Amino acid sequence: MQEALRSLSRVGRLALLALLALGLAHAQDASSIAVDSFTADFSVMEQLSDVAAQGSGAIAILLPETTTSARYTAFDEPFLRQALQAAGLADSDIIINNAQGSESTQLTQAQAAITQGATVLVLDPISSGVGASIEQYAADRGVPVIDYDRLTLGGARAYYVSFDNVQVGRLIGQGLVDCIAAWGVQEPQVLVMAGAATDNNATLFKQGYMEVLEPRFQDGSYVNAGEPAGTWDPAQARTTFEGQYTGNQQIDAVVTPNDDNANAVISYLRTLNVPPQTFPTTGQDATLQGLQNVLAGYQCGTVYKSIKLEAQAAAALALFLRAGMEPPAGLVNGATPDTEGGTDVPSVLLTPIWVTPENMAATVVADGFVDVGELCAGFEEECSAAGIGEQ
Secondary structure (H helix, E strand, O other), X not given: OHHHHHOOXXXXXHHHHHHHHHHHHHHHHXXXXXXXXXXXXOHHHHHHHHHHHHOOOEEEEEEOOOOOOOHHHHHHHHHHHHHHXXXXXXXXXXXXXXOOOOHHHHHHHHHHHHHOOEEEEEEOOOOHHHHHHHHHHHHHOOOOEEEEOOOOOOOOOOEEEEXXXXXXXXXXXXXXXXXXXXXXXXXXXXEEOOOOOOOHHHHHHHHHHHHHHHHHHHHOOOEEEEOOOOOOOHHHHHHHHHHHHHHOOOOOEEEOOOHHHHHHHXXXXXXOOOOOOOOOOOOEOOOHHHHHHHHHOOOOOEEEOOHHHHHHHHHHHHHHHHOOOOOOOOOOOEEEEEOOXXXXXXXXXXXXXXXXXXXXXXXXXXXXXXXXXXXXXXXXHHHHHOOOOOO
């Protein structure tokens, strides 16, 4: 290097040194990326341009479905693509597929992606069964996998990117407790609903809200009115709730594990002319309908999980793996137990937020997660009371 520098002119040497310094600065920037580095404008991803340049092959993103949640097409797909593009990854090196709820399709998509040159998979599995099959197939071919949003039990992934899902459950449970007090529900009889048993996230959510509720069930301040089989299908959630409520009309509060299931329950309660702020429900995902139900007083709150941040964390991790580099310690900030595999999976765990009318303007609205015009259509008074839309 010294001999090469001596052979250059002074201007050439300065230019070369400047380029080397710039490259070192970029490398230092990349190594400093932490779980709390990401912002809504995706600007941090630019620090990974050198990492993107060092890697080879495509990053394939495998999303599960569109039936039970619109998030995958409305948020995950565009945000994951934007994050990778912001780091300088070429469109030809980005593969994104949605399995539309079919496990066989998701496996086929994974196999095809690897055939097409994918060197990293980012997988949101429909179930742990198909997830484990995909991860074994990838492992046999030397392709690392990142579990995205939900963990594959018994899988062979390298990392997991999600939110602290037990904390999501705790927020749901505490939100219900606060709401029961605020809405004046006396001697509450709480129906405990859950997501699908095949989804490990649903297990973690329930673990979290039962940590909050179980002491109240045990001391008799609340009554556990039942824990029916879980589902992520809103129609099934409504059917389940109707059956439980018909059998026990003393039920006057319900843990609903996401906004779509909450809306199914709320729709039924409204056919019974149940007034607002009398029958607490809960949720997560900060969907438009969920936020409107919160504003209207039919839902206590919703857990906001910024998909912009989650997508950037997954994209950053995928870029490091694609380049054959060890991710920064500040990025991989935790571990998640794989209860079937008997291992702790290195994890990137982001922080969820409980959203109510009191902080809606400062969270989902300020982040641009929801369009104010759509949110407030038909809810102008509620938005005004929550300080939403004010200049």
